[in-house]
Amino acid sequence: MKKAPLSGIRIIEHGQLLAVPYAARMLADLGAEVVKVESPVRLDSHRQTTYPDNEPGERFWDRGGTFYSENRGKLGITLDLRHADAREAFRDLVRVSDVVMENFTTRVMQNFGLDYESLRQVKPDIIMFSSTGYGHTGPWANHRAVGPTTEAASGLTAITGYEDGPPVLPDIPYTDYIAAEQGVLAIMLALFRRRRTGLGCAIDLSQIEAQASLLGEWYLDAGANQAPAVPQGNRHPLMAPHGFFPCAGEDRWIAIAVSNDEEWSSLKKALGEPEWAAQATFATAEGRQKAASELEAALADWTRERDGFELMHLLQSHGVPAGVAYDARDLVFDEHLWERGFWEWADHPAGTGIDPKPYPGAPWRFSASERGISMRGPALGEHNQYVLSELLGYSQERIDEMASSGALGRSPADFPLPLPVPLENLVRQGRIREFDKDYLERLNQMRRATEPAEARARKA
Amino acid sequence: MDGNGAGLKPLDGIRVVEIGQYVSAPYCGRLLADYGAAVLKIEPPDGDPARTWPPFYSEGDGPPESLLFLYLNHGKETVVIDYGTPAGRDEVLRLAMEADVVVENLPPGTLDRLGLGWTILHDANARLVLTSITSFGQTGPYRDYKAWDIVTSAVGGLAYIHGNSDREPLIHGNPQEQYRAGVVGASATVAALLNRLGDDEGEHVDVSTMECVAAALRDTVPQYTFMGAVRRRSGRGGGPGAVTPCADGYVIPSGFGSADWSAFARFMGAPELDDERFATGDGRQRHADELRQLLRQRLQSWTMMEYFEGCQVWGMGAGIVLTPAQALECEQHLARGFFDEIVTNGGKVLPAPRGPFVL
Numbered sequence: 001m002k003k004a005p006l007s008g009i010r011i012i013e014h015g016q017l018l019a020v021p022y023a024a025r026m027l028a029d030l031g032a033e034v035v036k037v038e039s040p041v042r043l044d045s046h047r048q049t050t051y052p053d054n055e056p057g058e059r060f061w062d063r064g065g066t067f068y069s070e071n072r073g074k075l076g077i078t079l080d081l082r083h084a085d086a087r088e089a090f091r092d093l094v095r096v097s098d099v100v101m102e103n104f105t106t107r108v109m110q111n112f113g114l115d116y117e118s119l120r121q122v123k124p125d126i127i128m129f130s131s132t133g134y135g136h137t138g139p140w141a142n143h144r145a146v147g148p149t150t151e152a153a154s155g156l157t158a159i160t161g162y163e164d165g166p167p168v169l170p171d172i173p174y175t176d177y178i179a180a181e182q183g184v185l186a187i188m189l190a191l192f193r194r195r196r197t198g199l200g201c202a203i204d205l206s207q208i209e210a211q212a213s214l215l216g217e218w219y220l221d222a223g224a225n226q227a228p229a230v231p232q233g234n235r236h237p238l239m240a241p242h243g244f245f246p247c248a249g250e251d252r253w254i255a256i257a258v259s260n261d262e263e264w265s266s267l268k269k270a271l272g273e274p275e276w277a278a279q280a281t282f283a284t285a286e287g288r289q290k291a292a293s294e295l296e297a298a299l300a301d302w303t304r305e306r307d308g309f310e311l312m313h314l315l316q317s318h319g320v321p322a323g324v325a326y327d328a329r330d331l332v333f334d335e336h337l338w339e340r341g342f343w344e345w346a347d348h349p350a351g352t353g354i355d356p357k358p359y360p361g362a363p364w365r366f367s368a369s370e371r372g373i374s375m376r377g378p379a380l381g382e383h384n385q386y387v388l389s390e391l392l393g394y395s396q397e398r399i400d401e402m403a404s405s406g407a408l409g410r411s412p413a414d415f416p417l418p419l420p421v422p423l424e425n426l427v428r429q430g431r432i433r434e435f436d437k438d439y440l441e442r443l444n445q446m447r448r449a450t451e452p453a454e455a456r457a458r459k460a
Numbered sequence: 461m462d463g464n465g466a467g468l469k470p471l472d473g474i475r476v477v478e479i480g481q482y483v484s485a486p487y488c489g490r491l492l493a494d495y496g497a498a499v500l501k502i503e504p505p506d507g508d509p510a511r512t513w514p515p516f517y518s519e520g521d522g523p524p525e526s527l528l529f530l531y532l533n534h535g536k537e538t539v540v541i542d543y544g545t546p547a548g549r550d551e552v553l554r555l556a557m558e559a560d561v562v563v564e565n566l567p568p569g570t571l572d573r574l575g576l577g578w579t580i581l582h583d584a585n586a587r588l589v590l591t592s593i594t595s596f597g598q599t600g601p602y603r604d605y606k607a608w609d610i611v612t613s614a615v616g617g618l619a620y621i622h623g624n625s626d627r628e629p630l631i632h633g634n635p636q637e638q639y640r641a642g643v644v645g646a647s648a649t650v651a652a653l654l655n656r657l658g659d660d661e662g663e664h665v666d667v668s669t670m671e672c673v674a675a676a677l678r679d680t681v682p683q684y685t686f687m688g689a690v691r692r693r694s695g696r697g698g699g700p701g702a703v704t705p706c707a708d709g710y711v712i713p714s715g716f717g718s719a720d721w722s723a724f725a726r727f728m729g730a731p732e733l734d735d736e737r738f739a740t741g742d743g744r745q746r747h748a749d750e751l752r753q754l755l756r757q758r759l760q761s762w763t764m765m766e767y768f769e770g771c772q773v774w775g776m777g778a779g780i781v782l783t784p785a786q787a788l789e790c791e792q793h794l795a796r797g798f799f800d801e802i803v804t805n806g807g808k809v810l811p812a813p814r815g816p817f818v819l
Contacts, residue, residue: 002655002658002659005652005654006651006654022676050679050687052686053687066678068682069681070678135792138791138795140792145779146714149715152781155782156636157781159632159784160630160633162630167703168624170618172678172680174636177640177676178643181640181672185491185643186816189495189650189819193469193819196470205816206796206798213813214487215634215784216813217634220515220517220527221515222783222784223810224515224810225515236608238513238514242608243610244614246628253619255614255629257607316605321608322611323612324614325614326615327690328681328684328689332681332684336600336602339601357685363668363672363674364666364667365665366663366665369651431693432692433690434689435687435688436689439685439687439688
């Protein structure tokens with residue numbers, strides 16, 4: 001094996017929520033040392049949700065599951081950038097770093113004197129990545145945005161939703177992830193160019209542009225044909241059947257997509273050649289497309305009483321593209337993902353009382369380079385001492401001074417204790433289907449089966 | 461952009477051979493071309509099947525051209541090689557020997573059967589990076605399973621949290637997950653190129669679309685691993701952030717966080733909203749249904765842009781649902797020069813998104 005692609009690269013991540021933290025998480029998985037700079041005044045919202053068994057506990061800010069998911073692999077420090085010596089520490093950190101990443105509104109870093117023009121004075125070849133809803137220039141430069149609003153303005157929402165219904169947004173801020181993935185590419189390219197030229201750069205990523213780039217054919221269609229953009233449902237212009245079909249159990253579904261006559265014959269064979277499927281109308285792609293509703297209703301009658309996973313394996317064994325609409329539990333216990341090493345166990349800071357959990361890894365494997373989750377996510381301010389003392393060489397006196405002046409922030413213990421998430425509301429709104437009473441036991445079983453014995457021995 | 465690059469594109473001088481079909485590998489190839497690589501796309505005699513995928517455009521009586529193919533393959537050179545024949549296979553191998561990168565998305569095992577597998581390519585050209593993008597990856601019990609975009613959205617866990625809870629799961633309106641696998645594939649390719657600078661040795665990169673989706677589900681997985689909760693879709697119907705009709709389209713009434721609530725109610729001309737039950741985030745969550753009803757009524761007389769710009773003045777990040785046609789006219793995109801020109805074979809000049817960022 002060779003070292004990870006970004007080993008030796010240090011990245012400062014001053015991000016919140018997803019668009020930048022997810023990008024930095026992917027870069028950490030590629031071997032970069034990521035220092036997450038957190039504001040102790042405005043806690044990352046992901047520190048304030050998804051507590052173990054919904055109990056915030058005393059140090060709630062160190063118990064948020066979503067935070068650890070998006071921030072594993074990173075060191076964490078706190079800086080209250082309203083303090084001059086905190087800003088000085090940020091600049092000193094830039095001096096020994098390769099990349100700065102931030103996703104605040106355009107004016108924030110400028111107001112702190114930490115924009116690209118200022119930072120390249122202290123580190124000429126710094127790469128500064130800024131991710132905003134609409135970009136740093138143009139009439140919307142200072143407009144506020146969140147994941148759903150960037151998805152909406154990109155053009156994606158207009159074409160997404162049930163047929164004949166209004167547009168529908170997914171329950172996660174999808175475009176934040178797309179912007180993060182495009183951001184990773186931008187930073188990788190900038191690092192590659194820097195290796196070849198010695199030049200840094202500023203990257204001004206507009207999240208609506210990042211998302212619109214994944215809609216090219218719709219933009220061309222709008223320009224060429226003035227094509228109306230309406231929700232497409234689950235239909236595909238060339239495939240029928242193409243949709244989700246009910247399976248046994250509460251709210252279980254399987255996706256089935258048939259693109260040609262060969263897949264259609266295979267599907268009929270898997271179904272046991274029922275009479276309804278033999279009719280001439282369905283023999284051609286055109287016929288299946290025209291009679292899609294009828295065909296799909298008949299298919300749904302067949303899937304309805306059957307187990308989704310059995311169906312998936314049956315149909316795939318016949319060469320028919322099909323897949324269960326996985327829920328979180330399906331994902332966490334999926335044999336395929338475990339065998340590929342997608343899930344990785346990561347621990348939590350001492351004193352949180354949280355056992356190691358499986359975390360999703362990165363979507364790539366390298367035949368020669370190392371990759372993977374290098375460390376668990378940080379407690380709030382866990383690495384203040386390490387970063388200030390070891391990386392920046394500050395004296396203990398100076399560090400103590402920063403602590404007492406508030407430059408490193410106060411303890412969030414002064415914050416009002418957050419309420420547990422109103423789970424009953426989420427169940428009532430349909431956002432949570434059920435609770436597994438034995439989920440910890442099931443995770444433990446999986447851990448015994450999968451966590452390398454060596455790692456367990458080391459921990460003991 | 462100031463201070464950037466001195467005219468050098470990051471991948472200038474990098475040679476890429478793409479054996480791509482449909483969306484994922486072709487978009488990966490397109491991104492690499494956007495940022496400087498010379499991309500040669502190899503098509504079989506029948507062509508990339510995306511050439512037959514809608515939407516289409518015909519110039520006069522000319523043949524229909526696929527706009528999907530046009531967008532994904534902009535900026536590449538193409539060559540037809542029947543790589544199923546011995547001569548074709550040798551031709552591909554010769555091209556791979558001179559390349560830095562081969563990008564492909566054929567079903568796993570196909571290159572091996574063609575005599576173009578990783579071991580052969582690596583032996584022929586030790587510097588070569590081979591990037592394979594597939595639905596389930598190169599290993600594991602499902603590696604030979606077949607998928608279209610709806611299937612990867614399903615097995616990746618996104619479809620289950622997309623849509624309304626009283627209806628079936630939902631997918632996005634175009635092949636999003638294939639596109640994003642192309643983006644992720646491009647990043648992984650550059651990672652391998654970066655790591656080649658040390659030892660001059662390439663490697664095989666295996667990208668799984670299912671994993672691209674499953675890695676990016678925010679609290680869906682931790683809600684299970686921390687609480688045992690099995691999340692499902694709500695259509696955002698219950699809270700703020702739902703798509704809401706207005707006079708000329710749809711808006712997203714969200715981002716109330718830091719706003720002065722009374723001032724917002726005055727701005728909306730809606731005294732009924734100036735109620736302390738709605739004044740805090742907690743209260744808005746608790747009285748979400750009622751708030752949503754009241755906003756719906758008021759928004760009937762607001763245009764998208766009036767509401768969007770007005771909210772921004774008050775420091776609220778409301779949203780608007782733009783169609784691609786509306787986005788083509790959007791002042792923000794025009795000010796940033798977001799649209800490039802793509803010319804059809806028939807000579808029609810069309811606006812299209814440029815690369816996703818400027819380097």
